Amino acid sequence: MAFEQSDKVRAFAERQYVAPARREGRKQFSIPVREVWNSLVEREGFPRQNVPQVCNALRSRKFLKPLGLEIEKVEGPPSQTSTTVVFHYRFHRANPDDLTHEVASPATAKKDAQAAVASLRGLLRQELAQYGGGEAFLRWLRTDPERDRR
Secondary structure, three states: OHHHHHHHHHHHHHHHHHHHHHHOOOOEEEEEHHHHHHHHHHHHOOOOOOHHHHHHHHHOHHHHHHHOEEEEEEEOOOOOOOOOOEEEEEEOOOOOOOOOOOOOOHHHHHHHHHHHHHHHHHHHHHHHHHOOOHHHHHHHHHOOHHHHHO
16 A cells, blocks of 8 residues: 555656656756645545655655656755655756657767667677678578487
């Protein structure tokens, strides 16, 4: 049950705070725990005593990593589990799963694709050389070890 509640917190925060900040092109944004907690209590029947769960969900790796977020600072009491806590986040580019920060221009995308193909071509060339060339590689592919043992 607690797991589902944390998922609700993360989904709500993503929908109400992260997605709009990303759409607007902001590099930084904040999430006040009180607003998240109030909304969840009012709209989804979230248990009132689960403020620490809201705080923990908003600082969890399960929330930060997939969304490409880093916590810049946390305002609030030392326990960091209160409705007065405000998390300040920033998007970072180091997350390979987060492709929404930068959309490559067609020219850049073409160059990247050509570089990838050239790299693959080099790998294929090396692999074929190990078999003595393309024809030898094809002969090796066509061999049937079961048939050759008979």
